[in-house]
Amino acid sequence: MASSGVSEADEPDAEVLWAPSAERAASTAMARYAQWIAHREGLPADDFETLWRWSVETGSGFWASLAEFFDVSAEGDWSVERDPDVTGLSGAGWFPQVRLNYAEQALRGRDAHGPALVQLSESNEPVDVSWAELRGQVGSFASQLRRWGVRPGDRVVGYLPNLAETVVALLGTAAVGAVWACCAPDYGIDAVVDRLAQIEPKVLVAADGYRFGGKDVDRVSAIEEIAARLPSLEKLVVVPRVHDSVAVTTDVETIAWADAVAEPAEPVFERVPFDHPLWILYSSGTTGLPKGIVHSQGGIVLEHLKWLGLHDDVRPGDRFFWFTSTAWMVWNASIAGLLVGATVVLYDGAPNRPGPGRLWELAAQVRATQFGTSAGYLTASEKAGLTPGADLDLSALRAVLYSGSVLPVEGWRWVYSAVKFDVWLDAPCGGTDVCTPYVGGNPLAPVHAGEMQCRFLGTRVESWDAEGQHATDRVGELVVTTAIPSMPVRFWNDPDGHRFQEAYFEIYPGVWRHGDWITITSRGTAIVHGRSDSTINRHGVRMGSADIYAAVDRIPEVADSLVIGAELDSGRYWMPLFVTLAEGAELDDALEARIAREIRENCSARHVPDEILVAPAIPHTLTGKRLEVPVKRLLQGFEPSRAVNAGVVDSPEALDWFTELGERRRKVDDTTVGGQP
Numbered sequence: 070m071a072s073s074g075v076s077e078a079d080e081p082d083a084e085v086l087w088a089p090s091a092e093r094a095a096s097t098a099m100a101r102y103a104q105w106i107a108h109r110e111g112l113p114a115d116d117f118e119t120l121w122r123w124s125v126e127t128g129s130g131f132w133a134s135l136a137e138f139f140d141v142s143a144e145g146d147w148s149v150e151r152d153p154d155v156t157g158l159s160g161a162g163w164f165p166q167v168r169l170n171y172a173e174q175a176l177r178g179r180d181a182h183g184p185a186l187v188q189l190s191e192s193n194e195p196v197d198v199s200w201a202e203l204r205g206q207v208g209s210f211a212s213q214l215r216r217w218g219v220r221p222g223d224r225v226v227g228y229l230p231n232l233a234e235t236v237v238a239l240l241g242t243a244a245v246g247a248v249w250a251c252c253a254p255d256y257g258i259d260a261v262v263d264r265l266a267q268i269e270p271k272v273l274v275a276a277d278g279y280r281f282g283g284k285d286v287d288r289v290s291a292i293e294e295i296a297a298r299l300p301s302l303e304k305l306v307v308v309p310r311v312h313d314s315v316a317v318t319t320d321v322e323t324i325a326w327a328d329a330v331a332e333p334a335e336p337v338f339e340r341v342p343f344d345h346p347l348w349i350l351y352s353s354g355t356t357g358l359p360k361g362i363v364h365s366q367g368g369i370v371l372e373h374l375k376w377l378g379l380h381d382d383v384r385p386g387d388r389f390f391w392f393t394s395t396a397w398m399v400w401n402a403s404i405a406g407l408l409v410g411a412t413v414v415l416y417d418g419a420p421n422r423p424g425p426g427r428l429w430e431l432a433a434q435v436r437a438t439q440f441g442t443s444a445g446y447l448t449a450s451e452k453a454g455l456t457p458g459a460d461l462d463l464s465a466l467r468a469v470l471y472s473g474s475v476l477p478v479e480g481w482r483w484v485y486s487a488v489k490f491d492v493w494l495d496a497p498c499g500g501t502d503v504c505t506p507y508v509g510g511n512p513l514a515p516v517h518a519g520e521m522q523c524r525f526l527g528t529r530v531e532s533w534d535a536e537g538q539h540a541t542d543r544v545g546e547l548v549v550t551t552a553i554p555s556m557p558v559r560f561w562n563d564p565d566g567h568r569f570q571e572a573y574f575e576i577y578p579g580v581w582r583h584g585d586w587i588t589i590t591s592r593g594t595a596i597v598h599g600r601s602d603s604t605i606n607r608h609g610v611r612m613g614s615a616d617i618y619a620a621v622d623r624i625p626e627v628a629d630s631l632v633i634g635a636e637l638d639s640g641r642y643w644m645p646l647f648v649t650l651a652e653g654a655e656l657d658d659a660l661e662a663r664i665a666r667e668i669r670e671n672c673s674a675r676h677v678p679d680e681i682l683v684a685p686a687i688p689h690t691l692t693g694k695r696l697e698v699p700v701k702r703l704l705q706g707f708e709p710s711r712a713v714n715a716g717v718v719d720s721p722e723a724l725d726w727f728t729e730l731g732e733r734r735r736k737v738d739d740t741t742v743g744g745q746p
């Protein structure tokens with residue numbers, strides 16, 4: 070079956086594209102861990118399914134085993150269990166006696182002169198930052214924060230691209246026990262303030278601009294306005310990218326980055342309780358303000374050691390390159406390369422300039438051992454007819470990773486034909502909410518076209534139908550039925566937890582529903598089919614419709630609007646914006662351009678829809694909620710009776726128009742893009 074769109078059944082005999090050699094499999098940390106646990110627990114050796122079952126049934130014991138296997142630096146007793154009645158499915162309350170520090174774990178005991186980071190940009194040669202330099206800068210920034218009065222639990226935030234400075238700021242903040250959050254610099258002012266103001270930061274670290282596609286984008290005036298709209302702000306640290314000196318003028322005390330890290334210092338790591346907040350990531354904001362998702366220091370340490378160390382086989386000395394913006398949780402994961410002793414490769418720039426093969430060229434240039442990207446980039450590479458394997462030296466490359474959205478099976482085959490015959494295509498799939506995949510790589514198993522190789526250890530992920538029945542080999546809702554430590558500790562500003570409950574537990578009480586369609590096959594592999602809710606997920610970047618509505622609402626000619634992102638069976642992702650117009654208005658080129666500009670400036674270029682269409686009416690629930698999921702389903706070809714309950718719609722007559730549009734578009738798409746079988 071296709072790995073895109075939503076189909077009803079899986080082909081149990083999907084094509085095997087690659088398998089690790091016995092030697093390669095035996096050299097992985099996963100093999101060592103599996104043998105150790107099999108021996109210790111009396112489990113059969115070489116049986117991943119049994120290991121997985123043990124890992125999800127044994128509760129804290131599995132997580133404590135990771136701490137032991139990876140020799141996590143910590144103090145306290147790992148055998149004291151959390152109280153599940155108090156804490157439910159969340160990241161709160163794990164290992165109540167353990168204290169540790171994420172930054173200490175990331176910086177410990179590496180070859181001082183080897184590279185911890187490699188910085189790539191559009192304009193310069195790669196710049197290495199050694200482990201000793203990184204340590205010195207983190208120590209310096211952390212002590213500066215302490216001098217400024219930043220204490221454990223205070224918020225330090227970034228408005229930064231993917232830079233070494235961003236990594237230093239995160240690790241320095243974590244060393245103090247303060248809480249990090251970051252917005253990418255292409256976010257518009259309102260989008261940044263919506264996210265950062267609610268967490269009342271003391272310190273903002275901001276780049277004065279960034280270079281993208283050969284152009285310098287100046288963010289000075291944006292920083293000035295953002296600083297003015299964050300009343301809690303006490304210090305502004307400016308990282309120069311497009312100006313030689315600090316050009317920002319605000320009422321807040323402003324310090325140049327170079328001064329903030331002037332004196333290299335040995336970091337002092339504040340060991341905090343296991344579930345102490347590490348960072349705040351944001352939900353996409355489909356309804357209302359984006360929610361601040363709080364992850365814990367200990368939860369992320371264990372989960373990311375498990376993810377990169379076991380499931381992705383990232384090893385000390387590897388060169389781990391995942392192209393990402395700081396807006397995506399993959400940025401946080403790529404930094405986790407440090408936890409396992411890998412060199413993390415950072416790229417601040419466009420993926421397709423000067424040509425579509427830019428990222429492959431960079432992967433070859435830095436001799437990346439893992440290259441991570443999005444399904445969109447792989448599809449674009451295929452469409453552009455690239456042959457990176459033939460044109461470049463990718464001999465160091467052991468794995469290609471992609472995530473964020475669904476890659477059609479053709480894309481999987483393309484990797485093996487055009488990139489490398491002997492490479493592991495690893496497709497971790499999860500989300501911001503848990504800052505990790507639920508399903509993904511297993512370095513001991515073969516790669517089947519279009520399938521994630523396994524469910525992650527410790528994560529009891531299942532596919533459920535509407536009645537809450539567990540289904541194998543059938544599409545259902547992706548649910549997790551037991552807690553994992555990287556689930557949010559809580560949402561920010563949600564003292565009674567009702568927003569947290571609403572976000573994950575409304576459909577199946579007490580069971581975590583993520584919002585993706587998934588099939589778990591009888592072979593233990595998984596196929597993810599895209600979003601079952603209304604989050605827009607374009608080229609791997611998830612975004613909420615709320616930011617787009619906020620921008621469109623500024624245009625008086627637009628009476629109402631509805632935006633969706635739909636995975637089509639052809640593998641294409643389609644993101645139309647539907648509008649109804651005010652009396653006398655017409656959707657001409659000028660109005661279309663204005664709508665697009667408003668969205669680009671207030672959200673980002675990524676939020677600009679594929680097309681803007683005038684609809685006869687925008688359907689809402691009777692309580693006024695736009696019907697995004699039902700419209701998406703109609704456009705994807707669901708039976709109208711399965712897509713929407715017309716009885717609760719304010720303008721049911723509009724639904725036929727969407728159904729017919731979906732039929733027309735799918736016909737065109739099938740002939741132009743070449744539909745999936």
Ligand SMILES: CC(=O)CC(=O)O
Pocket residue numbers: 399472473497498499500501504505506507609
């Ligand atoms: C690696 C991931 O888990 C990312 C995602 O699915 O968005």
